[in-house]
Amino acid sequence: MIPTTTEQRPLVMGILNVTPDSFSDGGEWFDGDRAIAHGRQMIAEGADIVDVGGESTRPKAEPVTLDEELRRVIPVIEALSPAVRVSIDTTKDEVARAAVEAGATLINDVSASLWPAAAECGVGWVAMHRQGTPADMQDHPHYDDVVAEVTAFLRDRAGAATGAGIAEVWVDPGIGFGKTARHNLELLAAMDNLVAVGYPVLVGTSRKSFLGALAAAADGTPADVDHRLPGSLATATWAMARGAGMVRVHDVAASIQAATLVGPTPATTPGPAS
């Protein structure tokens, strides 16, 4: 299931939030059966990976207990993993390991700290950059040089993971995680720098609030989450065309079209470039 070809389009990771409070689809897939049905729908639309998460990372989100997070994600992973590659979106070591037991083969780690679990379980790992935590990350994001700081961080973490023996390591600039709209745009503009880190790049812009701000009405009212598909597709397409190997999206069918348009890319091969 690990992507190894150099002749395929960028990958599309479909988002499955089994949460009551995610920023764009909170509550929609909170019920386990509904979550599984939505996962199957994304598989039918062509998702390469389904990313299952049981704790929202939006600014000011309430933390979830270990038991509750397990209760949300494990049955969904067990149901979907025979049919599609599943990643687990968590910051908890225990959840990551239980998810792998249940069938997940990629740990999507917005805390960029769970590489020991990935190494011990023999699965892939996504290292995402963030500044702060959901409690405070959008209060005062600050960088002297956002591109240099994010790329240095990802190079360091990915190197540690490779050193620990993980064969499949992805890096992700963490759009919206402790970043202003300007920081997000600077990171997207500098996709070449991220690709040059030497690991396949995952980018998640889907429906994020900077897209709402950019598409604001004349009176300054941001576009709401249901009206951010154009910006989501434009930024995903930009990232893929500049070498991102995977995009994390809510709207799978539309994103598959965009990925197909971009076409074959050398950037979906896991591990450091030789």
Ligand code: HH2
């Ligand atoms: N964004 C979110 C969650 N997980 N993982 C990676 N690797 N990259 C991202 O950009 C990323 C992520 C936030 O989006 P969403 O899951 O839709 O919302 P919430 O965290 O509120 O559930």
